[in-house]
Amino acid sequence: MRNIIVNILLIITVTGLIGAEDGIRCKYCGCELVPLDQEKTGIEFDEGNICTYPKCQAAYIDGVWYTKEDWNSVVEKALKGKAKIIENEIEKQVKINQEIRRENRIRELIQKYNWTRKRTERIIEGFIYIGDTKEIVREAWGVPKSISRTITGYGTYEQWVYGLGYYVYFENGKVTGIQD
Numbered sequence: 001m002r003n004i005i006v007n008i009l010l011i012i013t014v015t016g017l018i019g020a021e022d023g024i025r026c027k028y029c030g031c032e033l034v035p036l037d038q039e040k041t042g043i044e045f046d047e048g049n050i051c052t053y054p055k056c057q058a059a060y061i062d063g064v065w066y067t068k069e070d071w072n073s074v075v076e077k078a079l080k081g082k083a084k085i086i087e088n089e090i091e092k093q094v095k096i097n098q099e100i101r102r103e104n105r106i107r108e109l110i111q112k113y114n115w116t117r118k119r120t121e122r123i124i125e126g127f128i129y130i131g132d133t134k135e136i137v138r139e140a141w142g143v144p145k146s147i148s149r150t151i152t153g154y155g156t157y158e159q160w161v162y163g164l165g166y167y168v169y170f171e172n173g174k175v176t177g178i179q180d
């Protein structure tokens, strides 16, 4: 009999505790709390509730109380952190894509002209030197805006005109001068 009473008391106590848990009210204003949508916060928590009184909007997150202002600044920081992570991911992906495009171009040029890798790399970086061929200049700087050609008894002279006052001079197909 005494055991039954103890058991009943225990059941009542446990039920009472659960009831109390359900009825948590705002520490600041006494209003009802409603569950907080975790998705919108950028923060992971097990249990978060927010006060329904518009002027209060205190938050109760995993057993810690925050005023509206405190909680907003916590959320703001978390969202900024998340944005930064996404930004970094995009930056990383852009770099990877650039690297892939560069590698593809190097391979293409090596296959087309049979250049060494070292030469190909300096060409796609836009470096041209005296003695370079027309192909090299075209791959390094692109197609010129215009070409003026002079043919004499000594050979063929060309002036390739690029924008912004850049010129390349050729004598019999080899670079003899670069003006920039």
Ligand SMILES: [Zn+2]
Pocket (backbone or CB within 6 Å): 026, 027, 028, 029, 030, 031, 051, 052, 053, 056, 057, 058
């Ligand atoms: Zn409140």
